[in-house]
Amino acid sequence: MRLSRTSPPADHARVDLRPARPDELPLLPAIERASGEPFRDFGMPEITDDDPMPLSTLEHLHVWVAADPHPVAWVAVEVVDGAAHVEQISVHPDHARRGIGAALLDHVEHWAAARGLEALTLTTFRDIPWNGPYYRRLGFTEVAELSPGLRDVVAAEAARGLDPATRVCLRRALHRGVRAGY
Template sequence: MTIEIRRARVTDADFLPAIETCAAELFRSDAQLAWLADATVADVPSHRANIQRHPVWVAVTADDIPCAFLNAEACNRELHVWEISVAGGHQGQGIGKRLLQAARQYALGQQLEALTLSTFRELPWNEPFYQRQGFVTLEQAQLGPRLCQVLADEARYGLPAARRCAMRLTL
């Protein structure tokens, strides 16, 4: 199956909530996180606004239908990856890696210094995946105010703080 990575168009927003919902099914495999599979995802208007304001990439099938996406935001000299979601039938095919490569190329082109993100520590498709892509897990003293705030906001949302971490890929 041919998959192309490209910048998202506003019309792609119609597909992104379903991709996010499908991708979240993976959390059912973890009893403490299973509730995330039923959590509310961003709606189409939110995705449209995000596409208009921030860098968003989609992976599309041969018929130009999105099957995965990555949304990010430039913060100071870093590109923060807020989310990568890959629809279930397309997981395990390297699409997440290709989306990260697109974000990395964008960040390099913008002369940014790093990619950052927050993720779960031990889930195979989270911290271990990002480590294989060159990200380094940051210790508390390395976080800085922005990433501290990201992790604090996630804890307020209900994500178990002890299982979360922030990571950085220096460019």
């Protein structure tokens, strides 16, 4: 596991970052559900109770897992307007705060560099501490003007009931030193 930009606690888990195997895809919704539980305590039970990403969608995305030895976290990505767009990243609460999410994002960054992409993008809740502020600490900045593909992402989220006023689109340019050795 490559360490993230922010130093994880010294007891961070040693996990294997790798592409998800087809037989692991059915395990990922449970991780997504568990990672959504903190929204309930934040007064957003509708987010906690929202259906996880369907397997039929996961099958068409680039998906990586952090396994110990079974998946404990995952990230799903698609290419949107020349960037690796993070559709979903979920870390099981039992493995949270160990740098695993940041390591998954760094892993995606290497993948994106190997494909000549220019950045990572994602949409998230603007003010939830483990969303917008967390990603800003990892080097993401707010997108001032949305590209056509990102406008489509935001519109699809709004159609699913997510209030665009509570959301933010973030971008992290690929770092020049990232090896494209994929």
